[in-house]
Amino acid sequence: MRENNRAVISALFSAALAAAWMLLVCSCSLGGDLEAWRKKAIEANGGGPGNGPASGGLVEMARVPGGTFQLGQNLGTGGGDETPVSTVTLTGFYMGKYEVTQAQYQAVMGSNPSNSRGDNLPVERVTWYDAAEFCNALSEREGLAKAYTISGSTVTPNWSANGYRLPTEAQWEYAAKGGNGSPGNYTYAGSNDPDEVAWYWNNSNYHTHDVGTKAPNGLGLYDMSGNVWEWCWDWYGEYPGTVQTDPVGASSGSDRVLRGGSWGDTAEYVRSTFRDYDYPSNRYGSIGFRLVRP
Numbered sequence: 399m400r401e402n403n404r405a406v407i408s409a410l411f412s413a414a415l416a417a418a419w420m421l422l423v424c425s426c427s428l429g430g431d432l433e434a435w436r437k438k439a440i441e442a443n444g445g446g447p448g449n450g451p452a453s454g455g456l457v458e459m460a461r462v463p464g465g466t467f468q469l470g471q472n473l474g475t476g477g478g479d480e481t482p483v484s485t486v487t488l489t490g491f492y493m494g495k496y497e498v499t500q501a502q503y504q505a506v507m508g509s510n511p512s513n514s515r516g517d518n519l520p521v522e523r524v525t526w527y528d529a530a531e532f533c534n535a536l537s538e539r540e541g542l543a544k545a546y547t548i549s550g551s552t553v554t555p556n557w558s559a560n561g562y563r564l565p566t567e568a569q570w571e572y573a574a575k576g577g578n579g580s581p582g583n584y585t586y587a588g589s590n591d592p593d594e595v596a597w598y599w600n601n602s603n604y605h606t607h608d609v610g611t612k613a614p615n616g617l618g619l620y621d622m623s624g625n626v627w628e629w630c631w632d633w634y635g636e637y638p639g640t641v642q643t644d645p646v647g648a649s650s651g652s653d654r655v656l657r658g659g660s661w662g663d664t665a666e667y668v669r670s671t672f673r674d675y676d677y678p679s680n681r682y683g684s685i686g687f688r689l690v691r692p
Contacts (some may be wrong), residue, residue, distance in 0.1 A: 441479045442641040455540055456502055457494050458560070459574055459690055460618045464490035464567070465578025469568055470637055471671055482639030486568050489644055493565065493573050496609035496620050497521075497628065500534065507536050512661055513683035518608040520626045522660040526654045526678030529564055529629045529687040536559030536689075551679075555631070555635070555646070565690040567632040567673075568645050574623070574658070574670040576616035584671055587622030587658075588615030592665045596624030602661035606628045606683075623668040626686035630655040634675035660684035 446520045448460045453585035464481045466487040471480035501517035503524075511523040524532075534544045537559075545563035547554040555563070567572070574587040595615065597607045602624070606626050610620040632647025647655065661667030662684045666672065676685070 403585050409517045414632045424603040426467040432498055456505065456536065460492050460495045462577050462617055464488050467572050467575060469571055479636065479673050482637055484637050484639055485641045485643050486645060487643045488568060488572055488573050491569060492691040493556060493619060495496045495618055497626055497686050498686045503532065506532060506539065510679065514606050516608065519606050520609055521535045522606060522626050522683050522686045523681045524686060526629045533564065533689065560692060562689045562691055564629055564631045564687060567657065569690055570630050571670060573617060573619055576614065579616065587670050588613060592623060592668055596668045597661050598624040598659060598668045599662060599664045604661065606661050624659050625661055627656040627684055628658045629673065630657055630688040656685065
């Protein structure tokens, strides 16, 4: 867990963000019109009826066909927790083409916790619990079965539900590598050059950027490397190194998995196989999320 690193990064630009926020408050009023925010969210994401699976959704999704892949240290220079490699078979699923944006989060939750502000910037400063609540709220507004039963800090999944959820770590890495049709030999999500596909320490100017402004990977997914870390469903734990089908991670733990790296990280951390983790109640300006659906 690199909690201290994230705290330092957040502190370094908090003063600049505070000044920018004061200017924004003085220059415009966002108001409480959630329908207006909903329309903004759809426009910002290039979305509209028919973009979500099975129904016209707020979040544009890409189909990730099922298949078998090697989960772990097959790309780049692997870290100690990226081994042993596991052979994993996944059922097909849909994944958000982009990280959840601030306009989308505002439209669904009626608030925006982010440091940097912009409709098409990824929402950040969300806890793992916030992300789970968003999944349920969006499912409810679209008439889908909620994927989670939430009681305080206890979140129980319903894997048969058709609603939105956080990706499992295996789903996330499979999608980042390009799924079953990928040659599987890219260090980052869609390229061996991080500057092509990622906003990270070397090019971000120390802040988030609009989603979808770097090149996508082979599945049409953007920002799987860099911009913001993305919460996954799983408790953090060691890889079992066994053959698995649709794994959902450790049965318990203290930290939830984070994947993808962020604007505040070096190239090592935005590799497709790099693993990180944090307490699910923590929030930082470098952590966001994206959605999946069955």
